[in-house]
Amino acid sequence: MIGRLVCERLKTYDVNVIAYDPFCSEAQAAEMGVTLVSLDTVFSESHVVSLHTPWLPETENMITGDLVARLRQNASLINTSRGAVVDEPALIEVLRQRPDLAAVLDVTHPEPPVPDSPLWTLDNVALLPHIAGSTDGETSRMGRCMVDELDLYLAGKPLVWEVDRERFKTMA
Numbered sequence: 001m002i003g004r005l006v007c008e009r010l011k012t013y014d015v016n017v018i019a020y021d022p023f024c025s026e027a028q029a030a031e032m033g034v035t036l037v038s039l040d041t042v043f044s045e046s047h048v049v050s051l052h053t054p055w056l057p058e059t060e061n062m063i064t065g066d067l068v069a070r071l072r073q074n075a076s077l078i079n080t081s082r083g084a085v086v087d088e089p090a091l092i093e094v095l096r097q098r099p100d101l102a103a104v105l106d107v108t109h110p111e112p113p114v115p116d117s118p119l120w121t122l123d124n125v126a127l128l129p130h131i132a133g134s135t136d137g138e139t140s141r142m143g144r145c146m147v148d149e150l151d152l153y154l155a156g157k158p159l160v161w162e163v164d165r166e167r168f169k170t171m172a
Helices: 002-010 026-032 039-045 065-069 088-097 138-154 165-171
Strands: 017-019 034-036 048-051 076-079 102-105 125-127
Touching (some): 002 017
Parallel strands (some): 017 034
């Protein structure tokens, strides 16, 4: 959902959006003006990679050092999803070797980073206090969305934003 909202907001800019999303069909991607590609292609072709995936056993350490190392010269990695989806030691190693890259991390694993983590001192890392979703009226919107979903659940109606294991299996 968040990745799709980001795509919607990017429509007003002159950018080519590519995405890896196992939940998105080709038809849905075309409707959003997005080209679906492999995860490897996202990292090798993008100037900015923005992560919007949940933390599941299937996504833990999904973003490997090899993927980060494939980023273009002067590219940026933004993680506002969950810290555990990134192999943090591998990320740190790549960022040490590639000072041209930038990492903007609203989330880490653990959170906050341990006191002696290089993430605190690397010049190409911006650490944020996991508040990217708390700006403007976002917390009110998220609360309203949760209440609306609860109302649907209590009424025995289908949920709008439900993601369950069966749905994940069929779309992965």
